[in-house]
Amino acid sequence: MITIKVPCSSANIGPGFDVIGLALSIWLELRVEVVKSEASDAPLNCVITYEGEGAEEVPLSADSNLVTRTALYVLRCHGQRAFPAETRVHIINPIPLGRGLGSSGAAVVAGVVLGNEVGKLGLTKARMLDYCLMIERHPDNVAAALYGGFVGTYLNDLSPEDTSRKEIPLSEVLVEPAGGVDTGKAPPEPPHNIGHYMKFSWAPEIKAIAIIPQFEVSTAKARDVLPTSYSRADLVFNLQRIALLPSALGRSPPDAEQIYLAMQDKVHQPYRKELIPGLPEILHSVTPKSHPGLCGICLSGAGPTILALATENFEGIAKVILEMFKKTGIECTWKLLEPAEEGTTVTYG
Numbered sequence: 001m002i003t004i005k006v007p008c009s010s011a012n013i014g015p016g017f018d019v020i021g022l023a024l025s026i027w028l029e030l031r032v033e034v035v036k037s038e039a040s041d042a043p044l045n046c047v048i049t050y051e052g053e054g055a056e057e058v059p060l061s062a063d064s065n066l067v068t069r070t071a072l073y074v075l076r077c078h079g080q081r082a083f084p085a086e087t088r089v090h091i092i093n094p095i096p097l098g099r100g101l102g103s104s105g106a107a108v109v110a111g112v113v114l115g116n117e118v119g120k121l122g123l124t125k126a127r128m129l130d131y132c133l134m135i136e137r138h139p140d141n142v143a144a145a146l147y148g149g150f151v152g153t154y155l156n157d158l159s160p161e162d163t164s165r166k167e168i169p170l171s172e173v174l175v176e177p178a179g180g181v182d183t184g185k186a187p188p189e190p191p192h193n194i195g196h197y198m199k200f201s202w203a204p205e206i207k208a209i210a211i212i213p214q215f216e217v218s219t220a221k222a223r224d225v226l227p228t229s230y231s232r233a234d235l236v237f238n239l240q241r242i243a244l245l246p247s248a249l250g251r252s253p254p255d256a257e258q259i260y261l262a263m264q265d266k267v268h269q270p271y272r273k274e275l276i277p278g279l280p281e282i283l284h285s286v287t288p289k290s291h292p293g294l295c296g297i298c299l300s301g302a303g304p305t306i307l308a309l310a311t312e313n314f315e316g317i318a319k320v321i322l323e324m325f326k327k328t329g330i331e332c333t334w335k336l337l338e339p340a341e342e343g344t345t346v347t348y349g
Contacts, residue, residue, distance in 0.1 A: 002117050003347045004030040006110045007340035008095045009102035009144040010208070010300040010307050014245055014263030015238040016152070021102075021140030023148045023340040024208055028106040029092040030067065034118060040086035044072065047086065052093035053103070063182070066104060067091060070111025073168065074131055075119045076182075077189045084118055098216030100301030105141030108132050109344055117346060125344075129197075130190035134168055141301070143197035148343025152246065153197045162191055201250030206295060208337045209308040211321045213330050217275050222302035225271050234266040241265075249295075254311060256288040256295045263296035263309075276304045277328035282321055291317050 008026040012018065040047075046062035062068040068089060075083070095103045112131045116123045123131075125146060132142040139153035168187060245262040248255060273279045279299065286308065288294050293313030300307040308317055318334040325332050 001349060002032040004032065004110055004113050004117070004344070006106045006145050006344045007148065008106055009141045011102065011138060011140040012268060012299065012301055014296060014298045015241040015265045015267065016140070016245065017265070017267045018138065019140055019154070019242065020152055021144030022150050023144040023343055024337040025340050026095050026101065026335070026337065028095055028110055030110055030114060031090040032114060032118065033088045034084050035086045035088065037085050042086060045083040045085040045087055047088045048091065050091045053095060054097045066107040067111040067114060070108050070135055071115035073135065073187055074112055074115030076187050078119055078121055079186065080119050087118055089114065096212055098218060099212050100217070100299065100303045100305040101210065102141040102145060102301060105136055105138060106145050108136045109142055109145045113344060113346060130192060130194045133194040134190040139195040139197065143195065146344050147197060147199060149339055149341045150200045150202045150249065151197045152200060153195060155195045156193065158194065162188065200246040202339050203250060203252040203254045205252060205311045206249065206254055206309050207314065209310055209314055209318050210300065210335045210337055211306040211308065211318060211332050212334065213304040213325060213332045215304060215330065217302055217304050219302045222272055222275060225275065226268060227271065230267065237266045254295055259295040259309065260288050263298050265298065269299050272299065272303055277330060278324050282306060282324050286317065286320060291320060293317060
């Protein structure tokens with residue numbers, strides 16, 4: 001038995017659009033067993049069972065489920081056309097889908113690790129990151145989920161030759177989701193060192209309050225509302241704050257006022273207000289002065305989840321934001337989370 005655990009993640013922290021990510025303590029879990037047999041009746045030798053978020057809508061065929069189709073891509077890059085017979089994958093997923101908590105990033109990371117394990121490929125984490133980034137081009141989510149903790153990332157340019165082959169399975173967050181077409185050819189292996197990351201310090205006093213509205217926002221739709229160009233003033237605004245934010249969140253004891261100011265953003269949050277009722281009011285009225293214990297507040301990923309960083313008064317802060325959403329007719333749940341410093345883990349037995 002192989003157990004793979006991948007944390008959820010919050011991307012775009014404050015001004016860090018497509019740059020800064022944070023792994024958090026909700027875990028996607030795969031329980032994997034390879035039952036040695038001559039052959040399997042299951043398509044591609046893989047039987048999938050699933051429990052948790054989205055159980056009624058998640059596909060259970062190996063070539064369409066995001067976890068297993070990612071694993072198939074990795075296997076086929078290494079000359080293995082299907083799973084070993086017979087592979088049984090039980091997926092336990094408590095990460096809300098389409099809420100800005102990195103559900104697809106976690107699935108992609110889990111799939112790459114799954115392919116590495118059942119194929120006995122011996123890939124390093126650095127090489128696995130390359131495979132993740134061929135499928136999902138958001139390094140802040142996948143690097144945080146793979147390596148854990150609070151990370152800064154960047155993605156190198158990829159040529160059309162690297163990315164246009166139809167055997168590459170794109171994740172749901174890209175504009176045109178595709179399962180990857182099995183043409184019988186070996187898919188293109190990723191170039192080396194597609195993306196890079198650096199892990200930042202995190203003040204131990206700070207926890208994350210995730211306010212999770214009961215509706216979904218697709219990443220593709222959330223990107224469609226963003227402008228194609230920005231003013232110099234708005235870009236400088238974000239650059240000034242992103243230069244301070246990692247140090248501010250790593251300093252103990254935390255300076256709440258400095259963190260709050262450093263988490264302001266003019267690149268993506270203002271443009272997503274139409275998708276998330278009440279967003280501007282929440283971001284501007286919940287402050288360290290009005291709510292003791294709060295350090296900073298932002299949209300988690302593409303939303304609609306709100307991430308409030310705080311050192312105390314967790315329930316009080318959560319209740320205020322829940323009430324603000326309720327005024328717009330939106331029901332929410334909330335969770336108190338901590339950074340998942342160890343990232344993705346694999347255990348045996």
